[in-house]
Amino acid sequence: MRSVVTGGAGFIGSHLVEHLLDRGDEVIVLDDLSTGGMANLTRVEDHPLLTVHCGSVLDEATVFAAITGADRVFHLAAAVGVRLIVEEPLRGLRTNIHGTENVLEACRAVGARLLLASTSEVYGKNTADALSEDSDRILGSPLLSRWTYAAAKGIDEAFAHAYWSQYGLDVAIARFFNTVGARQTGRYGMVVPNLVGQALRGEPLTVFGDGRQTRCFSYVGDIVPAIVRLIMEPAAAGQAFNLGGAHEVSILELAERIVEITGSSSPIVLVPYEQAYAPGFEDMRRRVPDNSRAEALVGFAPATSLDDVIREVATDLAKRNDGVPELTLLSKDR
Numbered sequence: 001m002r003s004v005v006t007g008g009a010g011f012i013g014s015h016l017v018e019h020l021l022d023r024g025d026e027v028i029v030l031d032d033l034s035t036g037g038m039a040n041l042t043r044v045e046d047h048p049l050l051t052v053h054c055g056s057v058l059d060e061a062t063v064f065a066a067i068t069g070a071d072r073v074f075h076l077a078a079a080v081g082v083r084l085i086v087e088e089p090l091r092g093l094r095t096n097i098h099g100t101e102n103v104l105e106a107c108r109a110v111g112a113r114l115l116l117a118s119t120s121e122v123y124g125k126n127t128a129d130a131l132s133e134d135s136d137r138i139l140g141s142p143l144l145s146r147w148t149y150a151a152a153k154g155i156d157e158a159f160a161h162a163y164w165s166q167y168g169l170d171v172a173i174a175r176f177f178n179t180v181g182a183r184q185t186g187r188y189g190m191v192v193p194n195l196v197g198q199a200l201r202g203e204p205l206t207v208f209g210d211g212r213q214t215r216c217f218s219y220v221g222d223i224v225p226a227i228v229r230l231i232m233e234p235a236a237a238g239q240a241f242n243l244g245g246a247h248e249v250s251i252l253e254l255a256e257r258i259v260e261i262t263g264s265s266s267p268i269v270l271v272p273y274e275q276a277y278a279p280g281f282e283d284m285r286r287r288v289p290d291n292s293r294a295e296a297l298v299g300f301a302p303a304t305s306l307d308d309v310i311r312e313v314a315t316d317l318a319k320r321n322d323g324v325p326e327l328t329l330l331s332k333d334r
């Protein structure tokens with residue numbers, strides 16, 4: 001089985017690459033190393049079944065070259081992270097729309113199955129108790145760059161669905177809800193590595209807004225096997241699947257758990273959104289997934305606790321950051 005992973009040097013992509021190689025797949029990575037890096041692939045860099053192409057999904061010829069001969073393609077390459085999208089909306093729009101169109105077209109030409117990485121951001125400000133895949137999208141103005149990521153990913157999904165209905169392309173869509181774990185970087189606005197990094201460095205933990213906004217964090221190690229099962233499942237074609245965590249937590253509670261688990265003496269401070277991003281910045285108050293579609297089709301069951309994920313992120317950051325002191329994490333049974 002030959003698998004292509006676009007964005008394979010990124011956070012989620014690198015975990016997927018390791019998983020596929022461990023299963024015995026031949027794996028081809030296509031990544032421009034913009035937010036990802038070869039350091040994420042250290043464990044497998046010398047693996048005989050791994051090939052890494054450094055190039056952009058915006059380059060049609062590069063995409064075709066990488067995908068030719070592939071049985072399946074996981075399209076994860078994207079401009080990701082609130083900070084990056086707010087600061088560089090054009091990069092986000094171009095990468096996340098044109099890049100995806102190139103991948104879809106190459107998969108159609110080659111006859112490869114496709115798994116498209118989408119996001120819970122497509123639901124926007126819908127605060128429903130449990131968002132099902134058919135829930136309405138409630139987005140702010142398209143003139144607010146903050147919403148361009150959700151808009152672009154929504155167009156990606158529409159493109160994918162049209163390739164399925166008009167060309168019969170075997171494509172499934174996975175909507176990730178705040179996926180977290182080792183190797184995620186805080187550079188582009190991801191909350192868990194940011195707060196854990198602050199706690200480890202003894203800096204104040206900066207929680208945006210009133211901290212009562214909630215999320216359901218999902219662990220990358222739970223997500224990766226689910227998307228591999230989805231791409232192999234013929235009944236998944238033409239459908240979207242929520243892949244989120246099972247427990248709703250406020251960002252303030254998250255910060256408190258991080259302080260306790262890392263044994264940090266850092267205070268938690270609230271920072272207004274206007275100060276963190278720009279005037280008029282909007283955030284989602286709540287985002288809770290209904291995972292039942294993925295559970296029914298491929299047995300998706302998010303099993304890893306938030307505390308375990310925090311420990312893993314802290315250990316990973318301490319390993320990678322010279323400035324972070326040696327860790328004594330709160331043990332599991334306390």
Ligand SMILES: NC(=O)c1ccc[n+]([C@@H]2O[C@H](COP(=O)([O-])OP(=O)(O)OC[C@H]3O[C@@H](n4cnc5c(N)ncnc54)[C@H](O)[C@@H]3O)[C@@H](O)[C@H]2O)c1
Nearest residue numbers: 007009010011012032034035036056057077078119178179
């Ligand atoms: N992490 C999350 O919580 C989350 C949530 C929802 C959706 N997603 C989706 O999952 C996918 C992976 O996200 P991630 O969190 O691993 O982010 P990431 O930034 O770590 O990974 C993205 C990868 O794509 C690469 N890339 C960016 N532009 C490219 C281009 N033009 N050509 C080739 N490669 C390019 C980057 O170098 C990086 O390695 C993305 O599609 C993202 O939208 C992630």
